[in-house]
Amino acid sequence: MAAKKSTRQFKAEISQLLEIITHSIYTNREIFLRELVSNASDALDKLRFMQSSGAALADPDAPLEIRITPDKDARTLTIADTGIGMTREELVDNIGTIAHSGSAEFMRRAAEQGAGSADSIIGRFGVGFYSVFMVADEVRITTRGADPGASPVRWISSGTGSYTIEDLDADAPRGTSIEIQLKQDAADFADPETLRRIIRAHSNFIGFPILLAGERVNTTPALWREPKFQIGKERYDEFYTFLTYDSKPPLEHLHVAVDAPVQFTGLLFIPDAPSGSFFEDPDNYGLDLYVRRVLIDRRHKELIPQYLGFLRGLVDTEDLPLNISRETLQENLLVGKIRQTLTKQALAMLARLAEDQERYATFWRHHGKVLKLGYSDYANRDQYAALLRFNSSTHDDAAGLTSLADYKARAKDGQTAIYYISGPSREAVRLNPHLEIFAQRGIEVLYCFEPADEFILDSLGTFDGMTLTPAEKADPADLERFPAQDAAAGDGPEAEPADPEAFEAMLRAAKQALGERVQDVRASRRLKDSPACLVSPDGAMSSQMEKYMRIMTKDTTPPVKVMELNRDHPLVRNLLRIHSHDGDDAFFRASVEQLYESALLLDGYLADPHALVARVNRLLEQASGWYAEIKRL
Ligand code: ADP
Helix, strand or coil: CCEEEEEEECHHHHHHHHHHCCCCCCCCCCHHHHHHHHHHHHHHHHHHHHHCCCCCCCCCCCCCCCHHHHHHCCCCCEEEEEECCCCCCHHHHHCCCCCCCCHHHHHHHHHHEEEHHHHHHHHHHHHHHHHHHHEEEEEEEEEEECCCCCCCEEEEEEECEEEEECCCCCCCEEEEEEEEEHHHHHHHHHHHHHHHHHHHHHHHCCCEEEEECCEEEECCCHHHHCCCHHHHHHHHHHHHHHHHHCCCCEEEEEEEECCCCCCCCEEECCCCCCCCCCHCCCCCCCCCEEEEEEEEEEEHHHCCCCHHHHCCEEEEECCCCCCHHHHHHHHHHHHHHHHHHHHHHHHHHHHHHHHCCHHHHHHHHHHHHHHHHHHHHHHHHHHHHHCCCCEECCHHHHHCEECHHHHHHHHCCCCCCEEEECCCHHHHCCHHHHHHHHHHHHHCEECCCCCCHHHHHHHHHHCEEEEEEEHHHHHHHHHCCCCCCCCCCCCCCCCCCCCCHHHHHHHHHHHHHHHHHEEEECCCCCCCCCEEEEEECCCCCCCCHHHHHHHHHHHCCCCEEEEECCCHHHHHHHHHHHHCCCCHHHHHHHHHHHHHHHHHHCCCCCCHHHHHHHHHHHHHHHHHHHHHHHHCC
């Protein structure tokens, strides 16, 4: 039989694509191997399907495998499979189309961006078989269909405009063999070590053996494809190590197999310790995305929300095409559905982990900061809120953690709010005058040491029927419904009550002394140990929130608040005596100024301490003079 050999021109769009591929410089040429290996794997899948349907096959006993044969001297690389092969027509049809759907779009972009950016275009789109021309001077495909009567065909092209195709007289094994004459600068792809590394990186979980110089390279099985009940903890741990190079075993794993609404399997891990990379580079998170065991994208962000960014692992789906572009992935509805399902499952996993307080505390210490970013996930609000932990006034030190549910369980009969307060540290928070009434009444307050905490509680608003309320905005009347813990310290016999009229007059004088800096000066019901504090006028933001807003708007003027004075405090009592004696006393006015600025300082609003220090020195000077006089020194 005469071999029909003919030379044909590529279609215009393919010529255009080849033009770009052959004339560009790439940093990531190695992906060509991933493309060829996954084509081979697909061809083997199809063959296995024929086999299972009982069809007669050429070379029925040939093992289903992919052979990779480099030849350094000849500078060639051959990738051969025993898959379904192609007939002459299939060869013309298949190796003559750009696989992904947006080929026209692809060419338009390529033209727009110029050949120089082909690297990123190819990286984003994946161009299947043609990517081989990044490394090839010439490609020879020899293929034979699986049908016993099929005859072998050869296709040769150097990727410039045309290709030849001919029927072969000689016999050939079933499947497809792709022989690549490597470009001079691509000789490295004939090096077995390089090839081994590339195969491990991109094609490690291909379901058929990949043999390199007779040795199987893809030895790690795709664990996620195995039934859960067959897999012990050691194998999960081992796989995690393989995936992350982390020297410690993971804190927890999650193995999911889902059929609806999208088919996918996922294998997720919580690393024991954070990698550190998240906060250096908060965009560096995500799960590896596989389509039918072929790695499509590493750390793909669309698969999990950012607040679960501490998770490591992978997702494998049958429902996406292999050559899907990264751009299309971003808007892909299937990917969105996978994310929704994984989010719910991951939150459920964390809820299970939380049953073990000690392990959950480890998790919280290491990954809580990331998890806190989830306060805007309204769809999973309740599950999310249940996972939060806070230090609180019931703990002995800053290491203690409580959940909102535990707070609720400890709350007083009739208490309808969960109270919280912010500050830079436990020590600072405990000195906050606003907490005095809470301490006196034995009401728990959550401590927020991180800016995010207050955003979280503010945006959640409620938890299981309790309102989340900043301590400074609590109505003292609400708190006074609960009896004082320690009668002697709290409601005990008071010093003689101050003359109400004289006290009111003093408050007015204090307001006058402070002018527009305060909205009002009034008697406090919340202070027990401190002489004064500032409170937000009703309906205003909490002071911590207000502070962040100010930082963002670069506003440095102190906010106008209400100053409250503790009528039982000795200092305030002394001031009352001074004021009652002389309504225009300079020492009185300086002291009021001082109380105001001290409160500002405590709240973090005092930008310039100079005036305060000068005034303190003046007051001390006077006080020490009087002291020396009284003592007759
Ligand atoms: P894709 O794999 O995304 O379809 P390619 O350009 O890589 O795009 O391949 C085009 C087509 O060529 C494939 O869909 C397949 O039908 C055929 N093909 C490629 N490689 C092989 C192979 N090794 N064996 C059989 N058919 C193949």
